[in-house]
Amino acid sequence: MRGYRTIKYTLFIFCYFFWVVSAVLTAVGIYAKIAKENDVVDTLTLDPALLLIIVGSVMFLITFLGCFGALRNATCLLKMFLGILVTVLLLQIAAGVVGYLFTDMVTSHCSDETGNTKEIQTHHFQQPGDCLCMSELKVPNKTRPDDAVDVVQVMERTEKLMMKAIVLYREDQDLENAIDFIQKKFQCCGVESYKDWSRNVYFECSDTNPSLEACGVPFSCCVHLQNQTVLNTMCGYGMQQLEERSAAQDVFTIGCLEQIVRWAKNNLLLVAGLTAGLLLLEVCMISLAAAQICRIKKVQRQKKENPLRGLSDRKDSFWYPAFADFDDQ
Numbered sequence: 036m037r038g039y040r041t042i043k044y045t046l047f048i049f050c051y052f053f054w055v056v057s058a059v060l061t062a063v064g065i066y067a068k069i070a071k072e073n074d075v076v077d078t079l080t081l082d083p084a085l086l087l088i089i090v091g092s093v094m095f096l097i098t099f100l101g102c103f104g105a106l107r108n109a110t111c112l113l114k115m116f117l118g119i120l121v122t123v124l125l126l127q128i129a130a131g132v133v134g135y136l137f138t139d140m141v142t143s144h145c146s147d148e149t150g151n152t153k154e155i156q157t158h159h160f161q162q163p164g165d166c167l168c169m170s171e172l173k174v175p176n177k178t179r180p181d182d183a184v185d186v187v188q189v190m191e192r193t194e195k196l197m198m199k200a201i202v203l204y205r206e207d208q209d210l211e212n213a214i215d216f217i218q219k220k221f222q223c224c225g226v227e228s229y230k231d232w233s234r235n236v237y238f239e240c241s242d243t244n245p246s247l248e249a250c251g252v253p254f255s256c257c258v259h260l261q262n263q264t265v266l267n268t269m270c271g272y273g274m275q276q277l278e279e280r281s282a283a284q285d286v287f288t289i290g291c292l293e294q295i296v297r298w299a300k301n302n303l304l305l306v307a308g309l310t311a312g313l314l315l316l317e318v319c320m321i322s323l324a325a326a327q328i329c330r331i332k333k334v335q336r337q338k339k340e341n342p343l344r345g346l347s348d349r350k351d352s353f354w355y356p357a358f359a360d361f362d363d364q
Contacts, residue, residue: 042330043106043108043327047105047106051098051102057094058091060087061088061091063091064084065084065088067087084209101113101324105324105327110331113328117321120320121321124318127313190292198231200214201235204253215254215255217291218255218287221294221298222289223287223289224287224290225291227290228279238252240275250274250275251271251272254269256274257286257287258287271286
């Protein structure tokens with residue numbers, strides 16, 4: 036009985052912790068959504084508040100199944116919880132494998148496939164030997180290897196999504212803060228280069244643009260000086276009119292897509308460690324749920340095999356009491 040209680044309440048504590056976290060995420064997302072204006076971005080891929088609500092709600096439902104199923108010894112809820120966790124675990128493993136292979140294919144494609152392409156635009160990192168293909172391969176699909184086609188499609192979709200975020204910059208405060216954080220964190224500007232900001236109506240570099248920020252970039256693209264104490268929010272004004280070498284003295288000119296892939300490649304051990312820790316926690320919860328289901332089924336079999344004992348006990352119920360004592364027999 037002591038072993039069963041350990042399994043039961045350990046699973047309950049784990050689920051309850053994540054249940055509270057998911058409730059907080061959902062509440063923060065709802066608060067951010069309500070606090071926004073009515074005409075802001077309202078798409079799942081670009082609205083952080085909506086993303087928080089979706090993730091928090093799904094997580095809340097899953098952990099509720101685990102909490103209530105563990106506390107009430109409900110095999111139906113525990114089986115649902117177990118099935119969902121196994122599915123999520125398999126999807127995470129598949130995503131990790133694809134992500135690892137993807138980084139290898141992206142970084143090696145420049146050197147392996149130049150003979151099969153007509154035009155490839157490459158951006159070279161500051162470190163020797165690091166290169167990354169950022170533009171689409173302008174040849175028919177039938178002349179490309181299958182892995183090259185997959186890489187190009189993923190890069191194109193990612194680039195379109197990031198470019199759409201640039202276009203909608205200043206339309207949503209949360210999106211604006213997210214882009215500024217990414218550009219500061221990865222020391223980058225735009226998607227492929229700092230001139231991508233010309234796609235935004237506020238930073239469009241044209242004679243007919245009345246904006247004061249025309250031909251400029253956001254202040255998050257600016258190079259932070261060591262002894263700078265006052266933030267200069269106008270440091271990016273007019274930078275698109277300068278050549279890359281001249282602009283690089285004041286702003287970051289490398290695109291964020293390139294920098295993010297480079298960061299992922301250089302921090303594979305960190306990413307792998309965090310992923311392994313999350314997977315280990317999920318495996319523990321799966322094991323606990325499976326062990327509790329086995330114990331409950333064992334008690335059910337014992338009651339069926341010994342009907343005389345069942346007459347003196349409580350009538351069989353699909354929902355066992357929360358503090359039922361299951362003897363190890």
